[in-house]
Amino acid sequence: MKQALAQAVEWYVRLHDSAATEVTRAEWQAWLQSDPLHAKAWDRVEALRQRLSLAPDGYAAATLETARQQRRAALKTLAVLLGVGVTGWGSYRASPLSADYSTSVGQRKRTTLPDGSSLVLDTDTRVDVQFDSYKRLIVLRQGAILVETAKDARRLSVQTAEGEIEALGTRFTVRQNDRLTQVSVEAHAVAVRPRLASGQSIRAEAGQAVSFSAASVGPLRLANAQGSAWTRGMLVAVDWRLDDLLVELSRYRHGFLGCSPDIAGLRLSGTFLLDDTEGALANLEDSLPVQVRRLTRYWVRVEARAV
DSSP states (O other): OHHHHHHHHHHHHHHTSTTOOHHHHHHHHHHHHTOHHHHHHHHHHHHHHHHHTTSSTTHHHHHHTOOGGGHHHHHHHHHHHHTOHHHHHHHHSOOGGGSSEEOOTTOOEEEEOTTSOEEEEOTTOEEEEEEOSSEEEEEEEEEEEEEEOOOOSSEEEEEOSSEEEEEEEEEEEEEEETTEEEEEEEEEEEEEEETTSTTOOEEEETTEEEEEOSSOBOOOEEOOSOTTGGGGTEEEEEEEEHHHHHHHHHTTSSSEEEEOGGGTTOEEEEEEETTOHHHHHHHHHHHSSEEEEEEETTEEEEEEOOO
């Protein structure tokens, strides 16, 4: 039943996404009718929807309409409220226990690889490492890492869903987003190669950053102030939108964290402690015309302060 509930949560978010189509609805109907347990799980989701309709205006809609970046937060929150729990949800997703190195939400971890290279894992990250006589391969399954390479005759590269980043004697960060990989170079250089663009490669030097999909590489740009600040437990924002800041903070806590659309574009700068997201929210209330409303500890929304 727990797996069916996890799947029902996924379908609920997909159906309420602004990108949902008639094809999406047809696929949902096929899933619903394929197993009696699916119908029972869907009834549980509908019951939750009824409960949420009694909550302050906009909570449910804001969560279900969060764009791609907050999708996982919405899924996890609904799973918790439905009672799927960590075990049930983990059986639906790839288990961190199957990775060579992993972190949970809010955790960061530093480790030394067999070749002496340093690897730092950000929150909710999974990594596999494949070293042999000819190569050193780090496979980033999820999350973000910082790599500081040790001298070794073997080639070292990081593989993501979108392609490969070859280290050229360097220190750099890699983040796996939804269908996009972000790379920021702090020392020396890397070569970026998209998986589906045969022969295409771009070199990023220290102080530069680049994003790429499986088919193409975006333009080189200056690395932002955040860089590897997360390895020191800090989030550095320089003229960020409020909604972007909350997306980033939400990666370090369980549940849903978002804001109402009317204040999403507020700009702010500052340094926030990733281990104290509640303190960061309190700082927002002190510095912006906003207030934090909590339905539960897992369901938090920033709204315009009442006049």
